Amino acid sequence: MKKKDIRKNELYIFPVSLQPQILKGGINYFMLIIDSKDCENIDKALKKYKKKFEKSKTLLQLRERQHFTKSSVKSRTQRLKAIYRQQIASGKIEL
Structure with missing residues (x-):
């Protein structure tokens, strides 16, 4: 510098x-x-x-970066999280 x-x-x-x-x-x-x-x-x-x-x-x-995750596994987890959030928003799952 x-x-x-x-x-x-x-x-x-x-x-x-x-x-x-x-x-x-x-x-x-x-x-x-x-x-x-x-x-x-x-x-x-x-x-x-x-x-x-x-x-x-x-x-x-x-x-x-400590471990490698395949892109298919990343997209699958993102989809599952999105489904879970939608179910909570719609009222199918209560916390």
Whole structure:
């Protein structure tokens, strides 16, 4: 990264456990940018980091990549979930 890219009041955190994402333009590394104020506590910055990390769903992607599931199995589970949701909405199944 160039010095011009890094702003003074931002924390750049690179999660080590994640592999680089390969996109059309080349390899892009996953990076979370957290805006922090000068007087802000590090605990607040960590809390913001945890929220952003959960919203990015990178941990879910990591767990999905641990084992391979065929596309036919994925589509079958999606269909079964959709049927289940429709049955709940129509009132055939009560929770």
